[in-house]
Amino acid sequence: MSTESDQSAGDHDTACRHVLPVFHATHAARMRTIDFPVGAERGRLLETIASALSSHRDPIIAAAADETALLPAELAPEFDRMVGTLRMFSALVADGSWVHAAIDTPSGSAIGPTHDVRRLLVPLGPVAVFSASNFPLAYGVCGGDSASALAAGCPVVVKEHPAHPRTGRLLADIVAAAVGPDFVGYLENRDPADFGVAELLVPSVCAVGFTGSTGGGAAIQLLASAAPVPVPIFAEMGSVNPVIVTNAAAERRGRAIADELADSILSRFGQQCTCPGQILVPPGDGGDALVQRLAERIAGAGGRDMLAPWIRDAYVQRVDEVQRCRGVRLLARGRAKDGARGAAACLLSVDDLYIRPDDEVKNVFSQDGLRDEIFGPAAVVIRTFPDMLGDVQPRGSLTVSVYADGADDPDVEDLLDPSAPAGGSLSIAGRVIFNGPPTGVRVATAMVHGGPFPATNRPDTTAVGPRAIERWCRPVCFQNCPDALLPPELQNANPRGILRTLNGVPTRDAIA
């Protein structure tokens, strides 16, 4: 399969060759009618994909490293996450309880008519996935969006990402060889930097997963909103991931926090949706030491190639934009790297915000340049008190981190007040992190990888963890339906042995 790498992405005749001779409405309509395996069999489908990928671990990591300039050491845990996520969904669908089956039998206490009503989640139908530039594996052809959609019972068609076509084709080939052509389609680009989306938004595509820029997300939303039947779009877009350091934390261990944040910024050369983009550091000696150490680390960082030339160009332009904002100065710049993809890390700063009048603070932070994400190895240090977060960054983010000196830290009380309306100052994010950087996302039930706009367009969902499956489903209720005609998940005997809610109480029992 390594010969794939010699093929030109611009070859029209081989475009869409893997699975979709030509991807168009008819094909998507056919995907709607394929006989998708259920239960344990669907679990085996996902496990088969995971195993096939595992047996091609080295060539996959090599292809991705070659195309993206991410390090094999960075891609190895990403590979494990891709395979681990497929296996997590394999176990989830084999158990089957994920459909949230609920049964209300006729009861005297019902509000309204006492029908027998039974509900479960059903798949929406074919899902189009626009994979991420920055996670060619964990959010690529077999990444979280595809894995969760397949787990839900939705065939998937993945749009090739122009930053890693060879990796994408390799993954698509492995899947097709392992499980056949029906489940995962792969649409190659017509030319090497094709960001086109219109061809995927055909009537038979029932939902869209997108991971990318705010602009890209907006473009897809616009196309979809013009469709006669609007389909749900789940877009993960831009996030600044504010980090707040309390006074006590800065005094006690400013230098250690700086090292942790530098590692977070420089990992994968800042090309992470959870890269810390704004760091609120209090005035005082501890804060000064933190900022000094962070500047040293960034200044000492080597230059690297970014994912693609256009991503490098956008990064350079964004850093320039921020630098030209009122009140901003450049604090440190890492070593440069030459070439079309080469870039330097960089640290910017807005100083002494705590001594400015309110109006001026507002003026500084009304500059869009300062509020938007910089995609790449850059962060803005903001010298101010923790309670200024609401003025500095009122927009949605995937994460917000608080570095504090334990639970008794006086600064933390107002920030982390769960009884405050909508969670207090930290209500801007989907994940609130205590004493840690935003990078490093655990794949687990309680994870929320999501957040208010513009971090995502659907803050009610998560893109990571088992609940990501729910994006590709909708509930259906069966009323007074004969047992034999019900889906097995809703039948009295509970033949799949799933966890269900029976008149409000969770149980795996059959109904007598």
Add this chain to the structure above:
Amino acid sequence: MSTESDQSAGDHDTACRHVLPVFHATHAARMRTIDFPVGAERGRLLETIASALSSHRDPIIAAAADETALLPAELAPEFDRMVGTLRMFSALVADGSWVHAAIDTPSGSAIGPTHDVRRLLVPLGPVAVFSASNFPLAYGVCGGDSASALAAGCPVVVKEHPAHPRTGRLLADIVAAAVGPDFVGYLENRDPADFGVAELLVPSVCAVGFTGSTGGGAAIQLLASAAPVPVPIFAEMGSVNPVIVTNAAAERRGRAIADELADSILSRFGQQCTCPGQILVPPGDGGDALVQRLAERIAGAGGRDMLAPWIRDAYVQRVDEVQRCRGVRLLARGRAKDGARGAAACLLSVDDLYIRPDDEVKNVFSQDGLRDEIFGPAAVVIRTFPDMLGDVQPRGSLTVSVYADGADDPDVEDLLDPSAPAGGSLSIAGRVIFNGPPTGVRVATAMVHGGPFPATNRPDTTAVGPRAIERWCRPVCFQNCPDALLPPELQNANPRGILRTLNGVPTRDAIA
């Protein structure tokens, strides 16, 4: 409070008088900061509202009957449903398990870093509710949208519906007297038929509930999509609620089915989102008898006033539109009623579709007039076989009903095949009903009152039942957070005793 009814809806000085001196961004921002009660106290808030409404049962039903021309006998169960729904949510939030708390402790089997992650649902913030014309109580000021939003912890501002301003003000007054002005705002219309929505879509409104026409829903979506921060809109719009009668059912009990459907169409004079709008009746004697009886019942139905003059006009216009569609003829018309709101029930028919070539079937059903809802006491009988549903009505609907002769009815097998992709032919609806009309919605956990577009814009949600609360929330994850700083629902001791998921297993236990 009965003097309210003398006030003019056009009085500018008293507009928004109940709660909101002027409803604007500042007010909504204030609503964001109110100290919303939690847990059992929030349960008591909802119970207090329910009790206050109960003690004004007679004047509320009288006001609604007077304004809407719905019968007191029709409004009485609606009143019970309004109060019952408030009490259902009162119990739900008093228990507290609705937040879907999930805890994943550090574990060696984690995918990615082994952080302690804990998730729960948090309220979005102030919710704007555009109440329904046709359910002045169950979907009015204190209806399902308001009750579920308050239960979630979201203050509510309700836009007055021009079809029942006096009822709306009476309800708003009762709520304000019972629980004060902070929780439910009420925005009067500036002129008697004000459908304006722009004033409610201010930055501090975090979500919108809408129940009304497809056009109204589209207008709100358009406004919201132009907002700098898009907010979620939950719009319930138009639904034709197809009813399919199998050959065996028609032969066995065509006349009884006709009576059940006539009752369903004529209840509330057809002004129900779940009114059966399309009835597929097979050829043959049984089908003939069914249609004949249904026509008799509609022809014999008395005229009635509709909810408002403009609703009557729209109804007359829609019936006319359908009647002018190719292939449609008028089968029966009920007795007329004079006056600006008076109307007659009516039955239309598309005959012998089963003997037409495919192309002609497609031509007939490509007419939007035939596919759209008629809001009012009208239905279209379609003489065809059950398996034609996909050709006749490919669009989303709240419900689909199947009248069959038991589980062994040969016609039903293909229709109700749960293993078919996306649920088979019945995949167009949120609720699949066996041997019953679409009207009559049980308020229960397993209920789905929703469905694919254009029935709603959010088929992943339900507007009825406890899960309606989830529309007004989003999940937040706390990572490595000290126990004392966590919301009580996520603390080790589980002080509220709620049902949580601990490492994937549901439990009410504390964590040692």
